[in-house]
Amino acid sequence: MVKKRGVHRPSSHYDQPHWRNLPPGIKVLIAYTGFITFFYLLYFLFAAKKPISVVFGVMLSGNIALTIELISLALLISILYGLIKREFWVFYVSLAWFSFGILNALVSLIKFSSEFDILRKVLFASSLIIIILNGIIVWYVYSEKKYFKTKHLNKETKAKDKFFVYIISAFIIVSLLILITYGLEFYNTTLKTTNEIISELKIAEVPDVVCAQKSGSEQDICYLVLAVMNDERGIQLCENINSDFYKMTCYRAMQ
Numbered sequence: 001m002v003k004k005r006g007v008h009r010p011s012s013h014y015d016q017p018h019w020r021n022l023p024p025g026i027k028v029l030i031a032y033t034g035f036i037t038f039f040y041l042l043y044f045l046f047a048a049k050k051p052i053s054v055v056f057g058v059m060l061s062g063n064i065a066l067t068i069e070l071i072s073l074a075l076l077i078s079i080l081y082g083l084i085k086r087e088f089w090v091f092y093v094s095l096a097w098f099s100f101g102i103l104n105a106l107v108s109l110i111k112f113s114s115e116f117d118i119l120r121k122v123l124f125a126s127s128l129i130i131i132i133l134n135g136i137i138v139w140y141v142y143s144e145k146k147y148f149k150t151k152h153l154n155k156e157t158k159a160k161d162k163f164f165v166y167i168i169s170a171f172i173i174v175s176l177l178i179l180i181t182y183g184l185e186f187y188n189t190t191l192k193t194t195n196e197i198i199s200e201l202k203i204a205e206v207p208d209v210v211c212a213q214k215s216g217s218e219q220d221i222c223y224l225v226l227a228v229m230n231d232e233r234g235i236q237l238c239e240n241i242n243s244d245f246y247k248m249t250c251y252r253a254m255q
Contacts, residue, residue, distance in 0.1 A: 057111025105130040
């Protein structure tokens with residue numbers, strides 16, 4: 001008789017979780033969580049001095065951002081540990097984490113509509129991807145509640161595990177391609193615009209007028225470049241930037 005995952009058996013100990021015995025969906029979830037955790041660690045190695053965090057569409061910096069990112073890293077490590085060790089509390093923690101990610105991305109998606117041009121595409125795509133991806137993960141974790149409670153595992157692979165593995169894998173690949181495409185477009189467009197603005201500012205008698213006459217993302221980039229070129233007036237020039245993204249970048253450049 002095949003033992004079904006999620007059925008309690010009379011035993012005083014839980015099965016020791018071995019990687020080969022874990023459901024495929026849980027393996028993918030562990031790998032995905034580990035991937036995110038790895039990038040958080042890289043973030044602290046290279047950007048801890050100038051931390052930045054986005055919460056409900058608001059870009060934060062300084063100690064507040066650092067605290068938020070530290071809490072996020074601690075939660076990710078806890079989730080990773082709980083998934084590997086099959087701790088029941090991780091069911092609630094992971095649901096809370098990925099659900100918050102959906103809410104945060106949803107609010108940010110609405111607020112990012114004020115951004116300009118290609119930047120809006122990048123932010124929009126990123127938020128939409130997080131909403132869909134986290135939504136799939138929340139569904140899977142919730143459907144696997146008994147996995148965290150049962151004492152004995154079997155090696156039976158359920159249809160939902162296969163579906164979760166295929167849909168997550170395909171979605172991540174497609175999402176990466178979309179983000180890379182938009183990211184390269186944003187980089188090339190911004191680089192071209194920046195070089196043109198630098199040339200204009202170098203020959204301008206009154207650089208501020210050059211920026212004031214521009215609009216949209218070009219104006220923001222202009223004030224950002226001008227702030228970098230004028231350290232004494234840098235912070236004041238940053239205040240003229242409309243985009244939260246470029247304004248935060250400007251403030252970080254002034255630190």
